[in-house]
Amino acid sequence: MRSIMVPFVVAPPTGARIRTRLRLNARDEQVLRAVGEQLGQLAGQDLAFRCRLGHSPDRWAGRKRALTAQASSRWAGAITRTSNDQWQRGRRNLLDARIGLRRACCTIRSRLAAPVGGRHGRVRGYASQAERFAKQCRLQNLQTRLDQVEERIVQGRVSVCRSGRALARLRHAAGRGEPGLTDAAWRARWQAARWFMTADGEAGKPWGNATIRVHPDAQWCELRLPTPLTTLSNTPGRAATYRLSCPVAFTHRRAEWAAQAASGAVRYDITYDPARGRWYVDASWRLVARSMPSLEELRQDSTLGVDLNAYQLDCWVLDSSGNPIDTPHTIPLGLAGQPASTRDGRLRQAVAAVIQLATTNGCRSVTVENLDFADVRQTGRETLGRGRRGKAFRKAAAGMPTRHFRDLLVGMATNAGLWVIAVDPGWTSKWGRRYWQAPLSRSTRSSITVTGHHAAAVVIGRRGLGLGARRRPGVPRVHRRMGKGELPARPDLGAFGRQGPGPPRGQRAAAPPRKTRQAERTAPGDQVAQDRPVSPVSAHRH
Secondary structure: OOOOOOOEEOOOOOEEEEEEEEOOOHHHHHHHHHHHHHHHHHHHHHHHHHHHHOOOOOOHHHHHHHHHOOOOHHHHHHHHHHHHHHHHHHHHHHHHHHHHHHHHHHHHHHHHOOOOOOEEOOEEOOOOHHHHHHHHHHHHHHHHHHHHHHHHHHHOOOOOOOOOHHHHHHHHHOOOOOOOOOHHHHHHHHHHHOOOOEEOOOOOOHHHOOOEEEOOOOOOEEEEOOHHHHHHOOOOOOOOEEEOOOOOOOOOOHHHHHHHHHHOOOEEEEEEEOOOOEEEEEEEEEOOOOOOOOHHHHOOOOEEEEEEOOOEEEEEEEOOOOOEEEEEEEEEOOOOOOOHHHHHHHHHHHHHHHHHHHHHOOOOEEEEEOOOHHHHHHHHHHHOOOHHHHHHHHHHHHHOOHHHHHHHHHHHHHHOOOEEEEEOOOOHHHHHHHHOHHHHHHHOOOOOOOOHHHHHHHHHHHHHOOOOOOOOOOOOHHHOOOOOOOOOOOOOOOOEEOOEEOOHHHOOOOOOOOOOOOOOOOOOOOOOHHHOOOOHHHHHHO
């Protein structure tokens, strides 16, 4: 049995990113399309050259010098920096793939070593000889893929798709997969995703950027034109720049953006969405580093335990002693079968409800499980059951937005002044059902149903507070949730009560509770007439 991971405080985000829409006219769209296509071609050429270098030095200075003649010095710097980042990300993806393939091969080999229908220690063998043979074939396939990945890592040969692998695969589903997606529509999305209009911020330049510049007060936006497109400039007497005709203003976190643009660096990205026919500009900057509180400081206040499930978020507020307060809360998600934009909006709404719930109850932290279902893709077939039940469970686990939920929660909690505590997810559901579900159902009013997920949220919150998941045995029922200090002691140390003798000076647990024995009573016998509340004469007459 593995050990429980130590809880930790999740680091707040180091940057911020906001977006606004650009309402361009025909001339503005023509200029932006020309700039995006010109820089996109240069970005593709530079990325291909960087991938061919492999583990060799990236030759950043030479690449930037060659691109400067075709664009500008600042555009060349942004392109080469992006190419280096993409190559590094592709290499990290190869390393992650190698770890997953090794883990899957090791798991299958351990099960192949066990007899069919039996066990080898704690490892269970396969149910039938046919299943064992199929797993042997799968092991050979995984081993071949692992050898290919190992070879690519040694050679430094990574695979990078500038417009995204998901969009590249969607090409084969055009006309029959996504509704309304034709070849022309897919081609427009593909070309727009390969455009490049990203300008890195510069702290020493006016308004934080010298390539794409947005004025917070005057609300104008202008961008530096590449060398082949200098004839498109509409600012005579100045450098080759183009100023958009529409006003540009950010509404979300406007004050922070304006302060950063006046004193620091701001990065801008201009993108186009062909499906909606809309242009957007994103502004991003680095936040000031915040001092993180320790776990001991956060454990002095209440916390909100949150259990993430496939269909809802189950929450319960716990005080600093680990006692559940008030009633449980369930926040529905409704993500199944919805498009990506709808799922993102509903998940944001659910996280906002969690933040509001924690703020209303005076919590200083939100405690969640440190979930990462990356293993489901590799070892899930071997460890999460078999047949229809196992397949359904793996599908539900893989569909849970663990990473997106964690990123949204950390960012929104930081804006609300809250901190996120991550705990080990092991056995939270089992221990919650075994030790907490029944007692919480008795202490909660009958109109509210306490589920196993609510009990798991209590265990998650207690782990964040540094307390045990189990209820304490050997003490009265009303004190079993206590997690700090000494056990409750009775004022009269020599008195014997319903719960047994009191613990001497609070150092020893009380005796197990015992129910009071029912009194021994004799059943009433036959009554004669003298015992009845009537006269003998009337009794004789009847």
